Amino acid sequence: MHRNATEAQIDAVCKRIEDAGNTANVLPGATRTAVAITGNETGIAAERFLGMPGVIDCVAVTNACRLVSREMHPQRTLVDVRGVTIGDGNCTTIAGPCAIESRDQAFRSAEIVAASGAKLFRGGAFKPRTSPYSFQGLKHEGLKLLDDVKREFDLRIVTEVRDSETLDAVELVADVLQIGARNMQNYSLLEAVGKRRTPVLLKRGAGCTLNELFLAAEYILSLGNKQVILCERGIRTFETMTRNTFDISAIVMIRHHTHLPVIADPSHGVGIGWAVPPMAKAAVVAGADGVMVEVHPQPWSALSDGQQALTPEAYAQLVREMNELAAWRSKQPTVIPAQ
Ligand code: PEP
Ligand code: MN
Secondary structure, three states, X not given: OOOOOOHHHHHHHHHHHHHOOOEEEEEEXXXXXXXXXXXXXXXXXXXXXXXXXOOOOOOOOOOOOOOOEOXXXXXXXXXXXXXXXXXXXXOEEEEEOOEOOOHHHHHHHHHHHHHOOOOXXXXXXXXXXXXXXXXXXXXXXXXXXXXXXXXXXXXXXXXXXXXXXXXXXXXXXXXEEEEOHHHOOOHHHXXXXXXXXXXXXXXXXXXXXXXXXXXXXXHHHHOOOOOEEEEEOOEOOOOOOOOOEOXXXXXXXXXXXXXXXXXXXXXXXXXXXXXXXXXXXXXXXXXXXXXXXXXXXXXXXXXXXXXXXXXXXXXHHHHHHHHHHHXXXXXXXXXXXXO
């Protein structure tokens, strides 16, 4: 409260707290009085008090991310993707083309990914593109091809769900539902996947803070779906040389502040094929629970994101190097501390 706040103003604040079913604790100080709220299950919006006469500031003590934060849930979440565990200290590779383009392209990509030993295959059927004139994905036909890949290879499918209308169809094929960066704050879509039980890969919006990412994940967890993986895919900064600025510190911060696994996506992070491997390796060293990279049998002929796709050779080399780093990492307790 303001140092000149009157008794009546303090009483009005207490009444508003108590009318909401919580307890007001008046704490008189040397120069001003504070009123602490207790008994609240969730955070209380500061706007409910900031406009009241005599109120000078509201300080949040309750963590609004009560389901996502590690403080409230110290045990790390393990995400089970049809028998493959993400978050157990290993580094999972997710790879595949940006978009599914044809049967031949999908199968050739899947062969490359399976041959590397990776168990998770990525590929978009519904592509959210910046321009309405760009390739939008093969949609339902793309889902069918992903289903064929799933039957043919020992691979789990990671694919984007762009809206609630197509969620049923995507979920029939997806082992992991990807929420793209552009949809990180699409709250009706977050609620829709929160009601499902398929694991979700939630990508950080290009203009979103980590706290906003955590709150987006909180939507999903609060509706009952606890199988959430967070993904750093680069943010928009003043730098123009790279597609985005790949925020490696996000990997460390996510692991520190939450119990959810974190996947790094250096492909969208830098957007330049030759720059992807060093960033991918840096992400492994930083402690990522997995790395998702775009690979294409012929990057120069890709219908989307060809400039950042790895060639089959570059991809195979990267997987070998990442495996070496993951083995090194497992011996460094400071990178992935025990539970
Ligand atoms: C993608 O994974 O191909 C994609 C569209 O990513 P983002 O949502 O991060 O841009
Ligand atoms: Mn892409």
